Amino acid sequence: MTTVPMVDLNDGHAIPQLGFGVWQVPNEDAQAVVAEAFRVGYRSIDSAKIYENEKGVGDAIAASGIPRDELFITTKLWNDDQGFDNALRAFDASLERLGLDYVDLYLIHWPSPHRGLYAESWKALVRIKQEGRARSIGVSNFTTANLQRILDETGEVPVLNQIELHPRFQQKGLRAFHAEHNIETESWSPLGQGKLLDDPAIADIARKHGRTPAQVVLRWHLDNGLITIPKSATPSRIQENFQVFDFKLDQHDLEKIATLDDPAGRIGSDPDTATF
Numbered sequence: 001m002t003t004v005p006m007v008d009l010n011d012g013h014a015i016p017q018l019g020f021g022v023w024q025v026p027n028e029d030a031q032a033v034v035a036e037a038f039r040v041g042y043r044s045i046d047s048a049k050i051y052e053n054e055k056g057v058g059d060a061i062a063a064s065g066i067p068r069d070e071l072f073i074t075t076k077l078w079n080d081d082q083g084f085d086n087a088l089r090a091f092d093a094s095l096e097r098l099g100l101d102y103v104d105l106y107l108i109h110w111p112s113p114h115r116g117l118y119a120e121s122w123k124a125l126v127r128i129k130q131e132g133r134a135r136s137i138g139v140s141n142f143t144t145a146n147l148q149r150i151l152d153e154t155g156e157v158p159v160l161n162q163i164e165l166h167p168r169f170q171q172k173g174l175r176a177f178h179a180e181h182n183i184e185t186e187s188w189s190p191l192g193q194g195k196l197l198d199d200p201a202i203a204d205i206a207r208k209h210g211r212t213p214a215q216v217v218l219r220w221h222l223d224n225g226l227i228t229i230p231k232s233a234t235p236s237r238i239q240e241n242f243q244v245f246d247f248k249l250d251q252h253d254l255e256k257i258a259t260l261d262d263p264a265g266r267i268g269s270d271p272d273t274a275t276f
């Protein structure tokens with residue numbers, strides 16, 4: 001079976017570089033979809049309270065028979081659960097839905113700056129980590145200013161920041177800040193939600209390597225040292241997205257994809273202005 005490379009985190013733990021995202025997988029389908037991902041070889045699953053499928057993910061984990069220490073399970077604190085006490089309660093509820101006694105990674109889903117609670121929430125995650133109930137803690141959709149604030153207030157460095165990142169939105173500035181602070185970058189919507197797979201430059205590179213556009217884009221994430229979590233509910237694509245460890249992009253391919261970066265290429269919300 002293919003071995004997925006592990007990325008060392010700043011707290012001594014390690015995360016598989018390729019994982020499996022489950023946003024928009026309905027709870028009733030989650031057990032079967034995650035079981036298929038496990039069958040193919042994924043061991044890292046990215047869920048969240050707001051995805052409303054932690055129960056289905058937990059059922060797949062329980063049914064899999066895979067030893068717990070071979071899995072890497074991530075879930076996230078939703079925005080309206082922010083604040084110290086609320087975050088502790090929300091974490092307990094997520095663990096219960098997952099049927100686990102610890103998660104590998106717990107993330108603050110969005111900074112949600114209009115609430116003014118992300119620094120308090122981060123202190124709750126530090127507590128949860130000290131209790132051993134989350135092995136690692138991190139954030140998602142944090143800007144450099146949000147990151148700087150939690151560093152200043154707690155000194156606790158998130159292991160990673162999970163952000164929108166794909167060839168059309170490469171986040172070079174934020175990645176440089178991460179590198180400076182030993183924070184890993186995890187790409188969400190790595191395939192641009194499927195929208196960038198018909199890009200002519202990607203299609204050319206795919207033809208050259210005898211690969212699919214999705215495989216080229218995922219290889220681009222891996223070749224850039226990013227952690228990534230593509231989602232698919234389609235068995236053939238779940239497999240296709242995992243078959244990316246037997247080729248590499250060359251310098252010319254990487255330079256071509258670098259030109260696709262676009263400051264207006266964001267698909268999801270801007271964390272600074274999102275009102276949820």
Ligand SMILES: NC(=O)c1ccc[n+]([C@@H]2O[C@H](COP(=O)([O-])OP(=O)(O)OC[C@H]3O[C@@H](n4cnc5c(N)ncnc54)[C@H](OP(=O)(O)O)[C@@H]3O)[C@@H](O)[C@H]2O)c1
Pocket residue numbers: 020021022023024046047109140141162163187188189190191192193194197214215229230231232233234237238240241268
């Ligand atoms: N932290 C955050 O705020 C945040 C936000 C968004 C996402 N995420 C995480 O990131 C994960 C991935 O992002 P995403 O789900 O937004 O988008 P994505 O992984 O970039 O793309 C998923 C879409 O692409 C399609 N697809 C997948 N593989 C394909 C292939 N080989 N060929 C053609 N189409 C393919 C899927 O269709 P089918 O499913 O129909 O096959 C689905 O419509 C999420 O599931 C979630 O875990 C986090």
